[in-house]
Amino acid sequence: MLEHNYWLTTTEMPRSEARQLPERADVAIIGAGFTGLSAARTLAKRGAKVAVLESEIIGWGASSRNGGMVLTGLKLGVNQLISKYGRDLTRRMYAASIATIDSVEQILREENIDCNFFRSGHLEVACKQKHFDDYARQADVIAREFNHQLRVVQKNELGSEIGSTIYYGGMVDEVSAGLNPARYVAGLGRAAMKAGAQIFEDTTVQAVYRHPNQGDSGWNVTTSRGTVFARHVFIATSGYTGRATPALQKKLIPIGSYIITTEILPEELAHELSPRNRMIYDSKNYLYYYRLTPDRRMLFGGRAAFFPETAQTIRRSAEILRRGMIEVYPQLRDTKIEYVWGGTLDFAFDIMPHAGQMHGIYYALGYAGHGVAMATYQGQKMAELISGDRPDNPFLEIPFRGAPLGLYNGRPWFLPLAGVWYKFLDWVS
Numbered sequence: 001m002l003e004h005n006y007w008l009t010t011t012e013m014p015r016s017e018a019r020q021l022p023e024r025a026d027v028a029i030i031g032a033g034f035t036g037l038s039a040a041r042t043l044a045k046r047g048a049k050v051a052v053l054e055s056e057i058i059g060w061g062a063s064s065r066n067g068g069m070v071l072t073g074l075k076l077g078v079n080q081l082i083s084k085y086g087r088d089l090t091r092r093m094y095a096a097s098i099a100t101i102d103s104v105e106q107i108l109r110e111e112n113i114d115c116n117f118f119r120s121g122h123l124e125v126a127c128k129q130k131h132f133d134d135y136a137r138q139a140d141v142i143a144r145e146f147n148h149q150l151r152v153v154q155k156n157e158l159g160s161e162i163g164s165t166i167y168y169g170g171m172v173d174e175v176s177a178g179l180n181p182a183r184y185v186a187g188l189g190r191a192a193m194k195a196g197a198q199i200f201e202d203t204t205v206q207a208v209y210r211h212p213n214q215g216d217s218g219w220n221v222t223t224s225r226g227t228v229f230a231r232h233v234f235i236a237t238s239g240y241t242g243r244a245t246p247a248l249q250k251k252l253i254p255i256g257s258y259i260i261t262t263e264i265l266p267e268e269l270a271h272e273l274s275p276r277n278r279m280i281y282d283s284k285n286y287l288y289y290y291r292l293t294p295d296r297r298m299l300f301g302g303r304a305a306f307f308p309e310t311a312q313t314i315r316r317s318a319e320i321l322r323r324g325m326i327e328v329y330p331q332l333r334d335t336k337i338e339y340v341w342g343g344t345l346d347f348a349f350d351i352m353p354h355a356g357q358m359h360g361i362y363y364a365l366g367y368a369g370h371g372v373a374m375a376t377y378q379g380q381k382m383a384e385l386i387s388g389d390r391p392d393n394p395f396l397e398i399p400f401r402g403a404p405l406g407l408y409n410g411r412p413w414f415l416p417l418a419g420v421w422y423k424f425l426d427w428v429s
Contacts, residue, residue: 008182027234033185104184235365258341352368
């Protein structure tokens with residue numbers, strides 16, 4: 001078993017030319033993942049001088065490490081959303097979640113990016129009867145309020161969707177998709193550079209502060225390779241948001257997510273496990289998510305350890321995930337695990353995506369595991385906003401609160417307690 005991201009074996013990331021930082025840019029974007037590269041592409045196509053500042057390499061973070069699930073919906077249930085934000089705003093947010101997938105598909109078509117994109121739909125499976133009973137209510141609300149159709153799958157029909165007998169039923173959304181995230185972020189990086197954006201890898205941002213320059217208002221962005229003045233700054237760092245932007249860091253919880261992939265499976269076995277090749281996840285808070293890769297491996301992921309990735313958490317997570325995979329699919333008991341890796345997700349305290357301005361700095365983050373499509377979409381929408389447009393982006397309108405009583409400085413000391421709490425909720429729900 002290799003402690004290595006399987007997706008990175010399927011492609012090579014584009015490398016930016018080694019060059020000196022420019023003295024000035026119209027927009028400095030911090031982070032070269034889905035959000036930052038999508039914004040850079042849109043801004044550069046509109047004629048802006050864009051400098052993307054990345055502490056590692058293109059796509060280094062969650063953008064290449066995720067399960068490649070391009071999902072509709074949001075992390076919170078629709079009734080929670082309506083209760084919290086009202087019907088009108090919730091309708092717009094849900095419509096945006098569907099539009100995010102169209103935005104990914106449009107970029108792939110325009111830029112001719114081959115990343116194994118396919119609209120296979122997603123399947124949510126119920127770990128308890130109570131969870132399944134809630135599916136019909138959710139599907140009814142979504143059909144009535146959002147004009148979007150989901151299909152509830154009874155337990156005795158579930159064999160047509162998944163080769164597992166442990167679940168109480170499921171719910172299918174045919175609109176969701178899957179892709180190879182490493183190939184996608186690599187293609188997005190090439191597209192941004194082709195449009196004229198400059199990407200500076202191995203460039204760690206150390207501080208961002210207001211500083212006028214030759215009569216222009218703007219920001220000095222201090223990095224490990226020098227300082228660039230930018231009229232606008234856009235933060236696109238998600239789970240890797242750090243001390244350079246402390247106000248945002250204190251509003252995000254970095255949570256580890258881990259993935260194993262098996263050896264290539266025989267075609268008959270792969271079809272048995274996932275007859276319709278869905279993106280699959282379960283109904284728990286401490287959830288598992290899984291799918292077949294394009295070359296017929298089982299990819300199986302989850303919050304095996306809440307802390308961000310280290311060699312220790314990766315090894316421990318591999319054991320936990322393998323046990324979970326065999327619980328779901330006993331057919332894989334003797335199947336070899338070939339790859340394991342981890343990454344860091346960004347959760348806001350309300351488990352919602354957020355976008356807007358804070359102290360004059362633009363940002364989009366907080367995707368809570370739904371980032372492939374939403375990050376792409378928010379990069380585009382925020383680029384339009386920075387350019388002076390007024391795009392319809394409902395996530396600009398929701399409050400972005402931090403920890404209760406301000407008891408959080410960006411260092412997630414409470415993650416072990418959070419893990420225990422979510423396991424307790426799964427037990428009592």
